Every structure is written in C-alpha cells, then in structure tokens.
Amino acid sequence: MKLTVVAGARPNFMKVAPILWEVARRPHVRATLVHTGQHYDEKMSKLFFDQLKIPKPDIDLEVGSASHAVQTAEVMKRFEPVVVEGKPDAVLVVGDVNSTIACAMTAVKLGVPVAHVEAGLRSFDRTMPEEINRLLTDAISEWLFVSEPSGVENLRNEGAYPGRVHFVGNVMIDTLVACRDQFEAAVDLRTFGVESNGYAVLTLHRPANVDDPAVFRGLLRAVEGVQRELPVVFPVHPRTRKALAAHPAALPNLKLVDPLGYLEFMKLVSHARLVLTDSGGIQEETTYLGVPCLTLRENTERPSTIDQGTNVLVGMDPDKIVAAARKAAKAGRGGHQVPDKWDGHASRRILDVLAGP
Ligand code: UD1
Numbered sequence: 001m002k003l004t005v006v007a008g009a010r011p012n013f014m015k016v017a018p019i020l021w022e023v024a025r026r027p028h029v030r031a032t033l034v035h036t037g038q039h040y041d042e043k044m045s046k047l048f049f050d051q052l053k054i055p056k057p058d059i060d061l062e063v064g065s066a067s068h069a070v071q072t073a074e075v076m077k078r079f080e081p082v083v084v085e086g087k088p089d090a091v092l093v094v095g096d097v098n099s100t101i102a103c104a105m106t107a108v109k110l111g112v113p114v115a116h117v118e119a120g121l122r123s124f125d126r127t128m129p130e131e132i133n134r135l136l137t138d139a140i141s142e143w144l145f146v147s148e149p150s151g152v153e154n155l156r157n158e159g160a161y162p163g164r165v166h167f168v169g170n171v172m173i174d175t176l177v178a179c180r181d182q183f184e185a186a187v188d189l190r191t192f193g194v195e196s197n198g199y200a201v202l203t204l205h206r207p208a209n210v211d212d213p214a215v216f217r218g219l220l221r222a223v224e225g226v227q228r229e230l231p232v233v234f235p236v237h238p239r240t241r242k243a244l245a246a247h248p249a250a251l252p253n254l255k256l257v258d259p260l261g262y263l264e265f266m267k268l269v270s271h272a273r274l275v276l277t278d279s280g281g282i283q284e285e286t287t288y289l290g291v292p293c294l295t296l297r298e299n300t301e302r303p304s305t306i307d308q309g310t311n312v313l314v315g316m317d318p319d320k321i322v323a324a325a326r327k328a329a330k331a332g333r334g335g336h337q338v339p340d341k342w343d344g345h346a347s348r349r350i351l352d353v354l355a356g357p
Helices: 011-024 047-052 066-085 098-109 129-140 149-157 171-186 215-228 238-246 262-270 283-287 318-331 347-353
Strands: 001-006 030-035 090-094 114-119 143-146 165-167 200-203 232-235 254-257 274-277 293-295 311-313
Touching: 001 011, 001 098, 001 311, 001 318, 011 047, 011 114, 030 066, 066 098, 066 238, 090 098, 098 114, 098 129, 098 171, 098 283, 098 293, 114 129, 129 149, 129 254, 129 311, 143 149, 149 165, 165 347, 171 262, 171 283, 171 347, 200 215, 215 232, 215 238, 215 262, 215 318, 232 262, 262 318, 274 283, 283 293, 283 311
Parallel strands: 001 030, 001 090, 090 114, 114 143, 143 165, 200 232, 200 274, 232 254, 274 293, 293 311
Antiparallel strands: none
C-alpha cells in the first residue's frame, strides 16, 4: 500500500510520528511524508522531527503563514501535483489545522481516498477555525479514525456511514507512551528555576484568547493572580509573543520561555502541580499523566478529558481562573481514569484497518 502522510503544524508532528514508526514495521506499506510548511520555525517544526525520529519529509511545500484562505489555497495548489505524480492509494491527514482540510480536499477531488486521524471531535463552536476544518474533513474522508467515544457519537449524529468510523484510540498518547523515559531524562527542571510539583505551566495561543486585547488583558490578570501563589512557566507561542509585546506586564514569578521541544515540554508538564492551557492536545496529555488541567476556554471538543480525566473547563473570567487554580493546586493529583484505548497502540489499529493486520 502506498500512503501519503501529511503534517503541517506543530500539533501534527506528534500525531504522525507513531503512524510513521508503525509503517516502518510493515514491509508491505510505503509512506511518503509531505510537510506543508504551515509551521516552519526551527522550534515549531524541525526540533520535533529530530526528537521524535520522524524521517525528513520527502516533500516540503513551504507554504508559511498567511490568512486562512491564502494559506489553505496555497497548500491545495502545491499539494495537487504531489498527489497527481505520487498516485497514492490513500492520503492520511491528522488533527484539525488548515493543512488537514487543504490536503483532504485536494486528494478527494483527485479521486484519492482520505484517512482522517482524530475524526469526530466537536466543540460545537463554529467561530473556531479548527471546528470548520474538522467538520469539512470528516464529511469527505473515507476512513474516520476516532480517539474517544464522543467522536463516534458525533459522527453518528451527522449521518456518517458506520462502516467508515473506527474507534482506535489516541495516537498522541502512543507518542507519549513511547517517549516517557526519554522526556524524563531530557531536561533538568532547575533550568526553568522550578522544582517538581511546585509550579504551574501555562500555554496560550488561540486567536480568541490572544488576538482580542480585552480577553488577553483579562487572562494576564488571572496569570498575575496565579503566579503570586505558584511560579508559572510559560512557553510562548509566536502568535502570543506578538500579543505580549503589545501588553507588557511585570509579573515577577512568571517565567517566559521560547517554544519548547516535545521532550522538554512533556517533562515540564509531567512534573507540574497544575497546567493552564487553551490547547486541545494538552488537555489529553494531562489527562493521561494525571496532572490537573484548567482549560481557559468556554468549550472543549475532548469531553472525555473532563468526564474521566483531570480537565476542568474554567473559561476566561480572571477571578474564576484564579479560584479554580487555587482549588486544583490544593487538591493535587489522583482520582482520574485514562480513557479507553489511550494505551500506546492506536497507530497499530489504524494500520490494521488501512493495510490489514
Ligand atoms: C495553528 C492551527 C491551530 C493549532 C496551532 C498550534 C490552524 C487554523 N490553526 O494555529 O489549530 O492549534 O497551529 O500551534 O491551522 N508563526 C511563526 N512561526 C511558525 C509558525 C507561525 O512565527 O513556525 C507565527 C506567524 O506569524 C503566524 C502566527 O504565528 O502568523 C500564527 O501561525 P498560524 O499557523 O497561522 O496559526 P497558529 O496560531 O499557529
């Protein structure tokens, strides 16, 4: 079987890694890796390839940053000849970024079936660009690989043909399981000036939180409250770096760092007393690790992290965030479950469906 595997942005890299490791174990499957170039900085891209032993991309489309329409269109334009020339049996896309929908749409229009990994997740918030990408990608994909039961239910409610839906588990957890020993050894926490279980980790990058000055100021006010009680380590996404420049804040116990590699970041998260985030994937990683997570959003497309895991949806109100952080830091770890099939074998199940056991 000839697969074309697509990766474009940082959260894609830890999802394609275990799929490519699994392909390498199967002599009858060949994969061509296409990097769209949606993320391109060394710390947002190459570092992940090196740490996760992802092979060098066969093709780099080098699209870079642009508005949604321009970026999506540019990926489609550059991906089309790759599919025409490569003639893959299937194109595999992961997650919900612009590269995901752009490559899925290009492939199906050329008659090449698409496999979507992380299908069925829904925030039911259509102001989120990722929600549009999820809905559209699922609507045109032949194989819908689902990470949690809500995904199966959402796809059923949308009328997806049941034979297309496969509940396989979570590929990001495959990577976490495989890298656990490595990330433990990756970095000394003293590099960040903190001690195990004695700090919070913060990540922020959603346009709804970062690009709206009033919301961003409110979140900084919340961070000010949290860092009075607990040091806060904040690896800053490029989008957020720009917003911070416009809202300089003097928070002595806030430790700003550049975007981290996968191993350093997972070490930091795994030893944290608490994580505050607006990311999707981090809600899942904290659930697996049993680290309390406060999600600074009004909704989540990953409800199993709340029902079974350690995640609490706190929204963007500064007072509520500070109160929730205090409560979570006091309560500590324990009392969570790891969702079904988050066991390190999701990629094997995916390849079994696509290429046979
Ligand atoms: C994208 C994804 C989002 C994902 C996030 C993870 C979409 C619609 N959004 O959002 O779902 O959660 O990635 O990071 O696909 N930039 C750099 N270096 C880079 C990449 C970006 O400096 O390597 C800067 C650019 O100025 C760019 C901005 O960051 O304009 C935002 O990047 P972009 O890819 O447009 O969106 P993200 O916010 O990263």
